[in-house]
Amino acid sequence: MKILSAEQIREADQYTIKYEPIVSSELMERAASKCSEWLRKKYDIHYSYQIFCGVGNNGGDGLAIARQLFQKGFDVKVYQVAFSSKKSPDFILNEKRIQDMDIPYKIIKRPSEFPPIKQQKNIVIDTLFGSGLNRPARGLAADMISYLNQESRHTISIDLPSGLFPEDNSENDMDFVIKARHTLTFELPKLALLFPENGPFVGQWHLLPIGLHPRFISEAETNYHFLTLEEIKPLLQKRKKYTHKGSFGHVKIVAGSRGKMGAAILATKAALRSGAGLVTAHIPGCGLESMQTSTPEAMVEENSGTNILQESSVETTGYSLGIGPGIGKDHSTKNFLRALLKNCKSPAVLDADALNIIAEDESCQKLIPALSILTPHPKEFQRIAGEYKGDLEKLQKQKDLARKLNCIVVLKGAHTSICMPDGRIYFNSTGNPGMATGGSGDVLTGLIAGLLAQGYSPENTALIAVFLHGMAGDYAAAEESVESLIASDLIHQFGKVFRNLIDS
């Protein structure tokens, strides 16, 4: 699914109005009815609504939602926050409609007119500004936003939390942005909804399709994509009948040190469960017993180091390498990594301490094979890419790194972003906060190496693995709970994930 800019979304609206064709007020009606349906499904008739409207089309949405809820018997109160006298035509049309219906409607001109916010079974609907915000909120609008953030326990924003710009908030004043519990956004996600730093404002966000013209969307150019099942399913290969373990590649997991053998074991198990034909774990001697006992399906190659990985020759040809979980940063491990990378000619997966080591050693970065997949979490990313001010700058640094190293950079977190060397960026849609638990990144490393071994291209490997990993997290959380989720639960879910994706 594409992520378009506010400018492109405005064009999509206009294109739809012209070529569907549909009048703009009907498109607004459609958007509003998607919202009121969503609300009615979630909150029963005992809930009341206080709807705060600006004077643009976002405010127009608010008025239409108010009318639709009122018609279904809900207790609705509407407030126009009169920060400007320039009402949009569709706002004026909907204002007339609610006035004709005697829906309680007040115009707020100054803070002393802010109404008390009902605390029990009450929803505040925020339709002050949507994608038309063109400067940080000030004056009456800013006061209204602060007041609602202070008084409302349950705010739902329409299209965007008011005060939040759809893309770039680096110059914004975040004190004057609505803090929503849910954001209902139209048709396609906006970039700002995907940034962790905007989480406190956006809350949970939901996409409501409003039938923008598919031709406009398919022809629109963008570097940003939202990764959904629709994109992933066609990429998956089904196993053919006359295949054998040699058909599915050989993974080598290079991982572990004393006290951190768990990382190696998790990555190795994940590689096995990913469908790779063969998996070898290259580990320090101290891990031999635990690896062989816990994971008898894997072969073990002992490094010359007892407690850490140190220089020894490692065969890399014919393997998909997953390097880094739990290896530490000892001086001899650094030398080992350098020699390993020098030797390795095909794309590998680099994670954890492998990334920390290359962050400190620029010359080592040049040794990374082209189209390798790097999987930093935000701290590791910062070590390689340097400081950044906000998530937009972080994204730019991610692009710069992917281009500089000619690698795929997977920046982990909620909505993990996957950046290709040519600058395309995919945001993942699966996963949950339960996955913020030690070892879940190690599982991802094993899964990526395992898919790479099976002949998927590095780009497709990264997309599929990140999506499946998150899906496994969602299944695990559904079966148990977000709180109790541990990394090995993810591996246990791989079976179900593959079954549902490939066989269905």
Ligand SMILES: NC(=O)C1=CN([C@@H]2O[C@H](COP(=O)(O)OP(=O)(O)OC[C@H]3O[C@@H](n4cnc5c(N)ncnc54)[C@H](OP(=O)(O)O)[C@@H]3O)[C@@H](O)[C@H]2O)[C@@H](O)CC1
């Ligand atoms: N088009 C369609 O078909 C559909 C559109 N839809 C809906 O329309 C929304 C976009 O509507 P929009 O473009 O009218 O902009 P909106 O977000 O209401 O704000 C603009 C108003 O705010 C003002 N303003 C801006 N910044 C300000 C500030 N800091 N402080 C004070 N004022 C400020 C600006 O005034 P001005 O800059 O001219 O002073 C203008 O009056 C979109 O998010 C979606 O909800 C849906 O119905 C689906 C169909």
Ligand SMILES: Nc1ncnc2c1ncn2[C@@H]1O[C@H](COP(=O)(O)OP(=O)(O)O)[C@@H](O)[C@H]1O
């Ligand atoms: N809030 C979240 N929502 C979705 N996925 C998350 C969230 N927090 C973490 N994850 C995922 O969990 C994994 C954590 O990886 P990482 O930080 O490397 O863990 P570790 O180093 O302990 O193995 C990543 O794949 C990340 O995308």
Ligand SMILES: [K+]
């Ligand atoms: K809004």
